[in-house]
Structures are given as C-alpha cells and as structure tokens.
Amino acid sequence: MKLFDTLTQEHKKINKKSINIYSCGPTIYDYIHIGNARPIILMDTLIRFLESNDVKVNFLQNITDIDDKIIEKALVENKTEKEITDKYLAAFLENLNKLNIRMPDKLIPISEKINEMNFFISELVKAEAAYDVEGDVYFDIQKFAKEYGKLSNKKIDDLISGNRVEIDNKKMNPLDFNVWKKTNKGILFDSSFGKGRPGWHTECALLIDEYFKGQTIDIHSGGIDLQFPHHENERIQFIAKNNKELADIWMHNGHLTIDGEKMSKSLGNVMTLANFLNQYNSDILRWIFLSTYYRQPINISDDIIDQANKFIQKINNLSKKIKQIIITEQIDMTNILDENILKEFKKHMLDDLNTSRVLTLIEEIIKEINKLILTKEFEKFALKINSLNYILKTLGLSVNINTIISQDEKEIFWSWKRAVSEKDFEKADEIRKVLISKGVL
Numbered sequence: 001m002k003l004f005d006t007l008t009q010e011h012k013k014i015n016k017k018s019i020n021i022y023s024c025g026p027t028i029y030d031y032i033h034i035g036n037a038r039p040i041i042l043m044d045t046l047i048r049f050l051e052s053n054d055v056k057v058n059f060l061q062n063i064t065d066i067d068d069k070i071i072e073k074a075l076v077e078n079k080t081e082k083e084i085t086d087k088y089l090a091a092f093l094e095n096l097n098k099l100n101i102r103m104p105d106k107l108i109p110i111s112e113k114i115n116e117m118n119f120f121i122s123e124l125v126k127a128e129a130a131y132d133v134e135g136d137v138y139f140d141i142q143k144f145a146k147e148y149g150k151l152s153n154k155k156i157d158d159l160i161s162g163n164r165v166e167i168d169n170k171k172m173n174p175l176d177f178n179v180w181k182k183t184n185k186g187i188l189f190d191s192s193f194g195k196g197r198p199g200w201h202t203e204c205a206l207l208i209d210e211y212f213k214g215q216t217i218d219i220h221s222g223g224i225d226l227q228f229p230h231h232e233n234e235r236i237q238f239i240a241k242n243n244k245e246l247a248d249i250w251m252h253n254g255h256l257t258i259d260g261e262k263m264s265k266s267l268g269n270v271m272t273l274a275n276f277l278n279q280y281n282s283d284i285l286r287w288i289f290l291s292t293y294y295r296q297p298i299n300i301s302d303d304i305i306d307q308a309n310k311f312i313q314k315i316n317n318l319s320k321k322i323k324q325i326i327i328t329e330q331i332d333m334t335n336i337l338d339e340n341i342l343k344e345f346k347k348h349m350l351d352d353l354n355t356s357r358v359l360t361l362i363e364e365i366i367k368e369i370n371k372l373i374l375t376k377e378f379e380k381f382a383l384k385i386n387s388l389n390y391i392l393k394t395l396g397l398s399v400n401i402n403t404i405i406s407q408d409e410k411e412i413f414w415s416w417k418r419a420v421s422e423k424d425f426e427k428a429d430e431i432r433k434v435l436i437s438k439g440v441l
C-alpha cells in the first residue's frame with residue numbers, strides 16, 4: 001500500500017502483515033465536533049481496509065485527561081477535573097459508538113500513566129535531553145538541532161525570529177517545551193521533580209514508547225494542525241529516548257472548514273458530532289469525508305450534505321428495487337463476488353486511500369446493475385450486488401442492498417400483486433403499507 005508521509009513529503013510503501021498505529025486522541029473538556037471526527041473516520045477507513053485484507057492491526061489512542069483546558073473548565077464550572085473528564089469521556093465513547101467505529105485496541109487516559117511518565121522524563125533528564133529548573137522540566141531542543149523541525153519543515157532560527165514563542169527566563173532556548181510543568185493551579189500529581197503535571201507533547205511520546213516498547217511504529221496520525229508543535233515535539237522526545245524514528249509514516253488529515261475557516265472550538269464555529277448525528281446520520285458524514293482526498297480541506301455546506309443524502313437515497317432505492325426483482329424473477333442470490341470489481345476497489349484504496357475514486361466506482365456499479373435490470377441479464381446480478389455490498393461494508397457505511405428476503409415477505413408481496421390484479425385497491429393499499437415498512441416497496 002502507498003501512503004503519503006509528511007516527514008519525507010513522499011508516498012511510502014507499506015506492505016506488512018502486522019501494523020502498529022497511533023492516533024492522538026481528544027482532550028476531554030468538551031463535546032467533540034464534526035471536524036474532530038475526520039481523523040477518527042480516516043483511521044477507521046484505513047483499518048477496516050487493512051483488516052479486510054487480513055492485516056493484523058494494533059491501534060493505540062490516548063485520551064488527554066490532564067490539560068490546562070480541563071483545569072480551566074473545572075474552575076469555571078466549580079467542578080473537579082474528574083467530573084469534567086468523566087462526563088466528556090462518556091460522551092466521546094458514545095459518539096464513537098454511533099459512528100460505527102472499529103474501536104482502538106487500547107484507549108489509554110494519560111492519568112493512568114503518571115509513574116511511567118515520571119520514569120520517561122527521568123530518562124530524558126539522565127540522557128541530558130531534558131533539564132530540571134526548580135521543578136519545571138524542559139526538553140532541550142538545541143541538543144537535537146539537526147532533527148528538530150524536520151517534520152514540519154521549519155528551521156529553529158526562523159521559529160525563534162518568528163517571535164511566536166513566549167519568553168520564559170527559565171528556559172535555555174525559547175523553543176524548549178515543558179515535559180513536566182510545575183504548577184499549583186488545578187489538579188496536581190506527584191513526581192520526583194515535585195508536584196505538577198505532564199506536558200501534552202510528552203503524554204503521546206510516553207504512551208507510544210511504552211505500549212510499542214520503544215520500537216518505531218508504522219503509522220502515526222492526526223489532523224494537520226497537530227503537525228507543529230505537537231507532533232514535532234513528540235518525535236524529538238522519541239528520538240532522544242530511543243535514537244530511532246517515532247513513525248515510518250506520518251499521516252495528516254486536512255481540515256474540515258465552515259465558510260472556509262477551520263472548524264474549531266476556539267473560533268466557536270462548531271457543529272457537535274452528537275447534533276450532526278441527531279440531525280443526519282453517520283453514513284452522511286462518512287460519505288462527506290470519503291468524497292475528498294484526506295489531505296485536502298473539506299468545506300461543510302448544505303450542498304455537500306445534500307450530495308451525501310442523494311447517495312444514501314440512491315442505495316436505498318436500489319435496495320428496494322432489487323428486493324422486488326429477486327421476488328418476481330425468483331433469483332437465487334449466491335455469495336460470489338466479482339473479482340474484477342474487487343481488484344479495482346483494492347487498487348484505488350492501495351493508492352493512498354483514493355476513496356473519492358471508490359465512490360465513482362460505486363456509481364459505476366450501480367449503473368451496471370440498472371442496466372442488467374433493464375436487459376434482464378440476471379446471471380451477473382448477484383455478483384455485482386454482492387461486490388457493491390462488500391465495498392460499502394469495507395468503507396464502514398451501514399447502508400447496503402438488502403438481499404435477504406423472508407418467505408413471509410415474499411408471500412405478502414404476492415398477495416399485494418394479487419390484490420392489485422383483482423382491483424381490490426383497499427386491500428392492496430393495506431398490504432402496500434406493510435411492504436413499505438419492510439423495505440420492499
């Protein structure tokens with residue numbers, strides 16, 4: 001498979017039978033929005049495809065349950081941090097469930113790993129990659145000047161003169177970042193450096209290091225906004241600790257925008273995922289993400305929601321039509337798939353997840369099926385329909401062509417036909433309602 005790697009800025013081949021993946025999880029201080037769902041659905045699409053090809057996936061995701069934003073929210077709402085994180089973690093998990101996500105193999109809240117974090121930071125200090133200033137521990141980026149900035153293609157001098165970094169007299173270099181933060185605001189944790197809490201960038205670096213035992217992972221993913229400084233800082237700590245690359249492939253998704261601006265809690269232009277799923281459904285959101293190359297931005301608009309809706313409608317209508325044909329033509333549905341269609345599907349997915357091309361392939365299959373219906377060539381019917389269902393399922397869409405028809409449904413269908421031919425319209429109307437509720441009409 002070919003995937004674009006942000007670090008080398010080129011497509012890289014990955015053809016392993018077992019793949020380790022890490023994704024930066026949410027900071028649980030608020031409900032997630034539909035933009036946050038993009039990296040989740042991207043990984044879900046990738047993992048479903050890999051697993052359908054018998055690749056073993058080991059997928060780790062963190063939960064950031066220690067963070068300034070959580071502490072702020074707890075203060076504002078006069079609650080404990082735990083009350084805040086419990087509430088939004090439950091909401092997050094419910095959202096994943098509604099999105100029909102293949103769950104990570106491990107979801108780790110960072111608060112469960114404070115001892116390991118302490119050890120990890122001590123190792124960095126021992127290696128002189130980090131330094132302790134009265135209980136604040138900083139990463140020393142000058143020590144890794146050759147590597148630092150490579151992931152985001154930035155130069156240290158440009159970053160400093162860019163003047164975006166806050167001045168802190170305790171740091172040796174203004175770009176040095178907190179791996180452990182001394183503070184007396186909000187929840188505090190014990191460590192050998194004193195009371196405080198871990199830095200966000202260290203949370204992910206530690207989890208990857210610990211869970212994957214210091215080995216370079218295959219894929220690290222997240223939104224493009226995390227490329228700098230978060231991923232740059234994760235990478236440099238992993239290199240400092242293990243003298244190895246953190247990931248073979250860094251996958252970054254483009255932003256979901258609204259009126260051309262990034263959807264973001266801080267800008268207040270969000271649509272929560274829960275609201276979206278109440279109003280529409282997860283298939284609509286999936287189709288929107290699948291319709292565009294994952295590295296490109298997508299603007300959410302009524303128009304794109306409309307297009308997604310039309311797609312789902314098209315499949316549902318086809319499903320009804322096919323049910324009727326299976327009954328009237330007495331077609332015996334086999335389980336066989338069309339090898340050529342599968343080959344083409346695979347080819348597009350192997351090409352850096354070219355899902356928009358796969359959606360075109362689906363449209364082509366629908367056209368072919370409609371043609372077979374017109375010409376009554378039912379030998380190839382099952383082959384095409386089964387392949388279409390296979391693709392829809394592998395993409396994580398729940399809409400499909402339902403070809404399982406009970407004897408009961410068949411009998412009701414024929415009694416409707418009889419009522420119509422006998423011009424018993426009252427009876428036909430009653431039966432029609434039943435057939436509609438069963439998705440046959």
Ligand SMILES: Nc1ncnc2c1ncn2[C@@H]1O[C@H](COP(=O)(O)OP(=O)(O)OP(=O)(O)O)[C@@H](O)[C@H]1O
Binds near residue numbers: 262266
């Ligand atoms: N508009 C967006 N489009 C696509 N991905 C996004 C968008 N906003 C955030 N993400 C991604 O969602 C994941 C979770 O991000 P995180 O919890 O840091 O969001 P956030 O910073 O709280 O969001 P916000 O930017 O709304 O404050 C990250 O991988 C991030 O890159």
Ligand SMILES: [Zn+2]
Binds near residue numbers: 230
């Ligand atoms: Zn991270």
